[in-house]
Amino acid sequence: MSDAQAGGQAERFEVRVTADSHLAWLRTRLAVERTMMAYMRTSVSLIGFGFTIFQFLQKVQSMPGKTVEFPYAAWYLGLALILCGVLAAVAALFEYRRLIRYLWSGGFAAIAGVAKEQHKTPLYLITGVLILIGIFAFFSVLTSVE
Secondary structure (H helix, E strand, O other): OOOOOOOOOOOOOOOOOOHHHHHHHHHHHHHHHHHHHHHHHHHHHHHHHHHHHHHHHHHHHOOOOOOOOOOOHHHHHHHHHHHHHHHHHHHHHHHHHHHHHHHOOOOHHHHHOOOHHHOOOOHHHHHHHHHHHHHHHHHHHHOOOO
């Protein structure tokens, strides 16, 4: 009868402290970083496209002699894209935090090879700044309706 069957709290995985497992942990950690950066690129693109599309369509609509059937379409589209970008960044931040906590938990901390306090990542700062820029862009578009 195993520890889990006997009611004990057994680890989900058997963690062996070897060079192979340390390198596997590092590959996984870097994969989490790459995934977070992909989320950030997507967020920046959505926020940038939302703001640009709004500006472009607003200029086209303000040209003399143009009649627009849906005058607020650019405003709604810009706001929607910017909001999607901000929400993607927020969701990515929570997912990144959850995965990093998991990688530093239990037996995995033993194969990390470095102290948790020694490793600081700029991704939290970058993501926070991106979210603030997105919020600024959102309110800039929101308040620019004529």
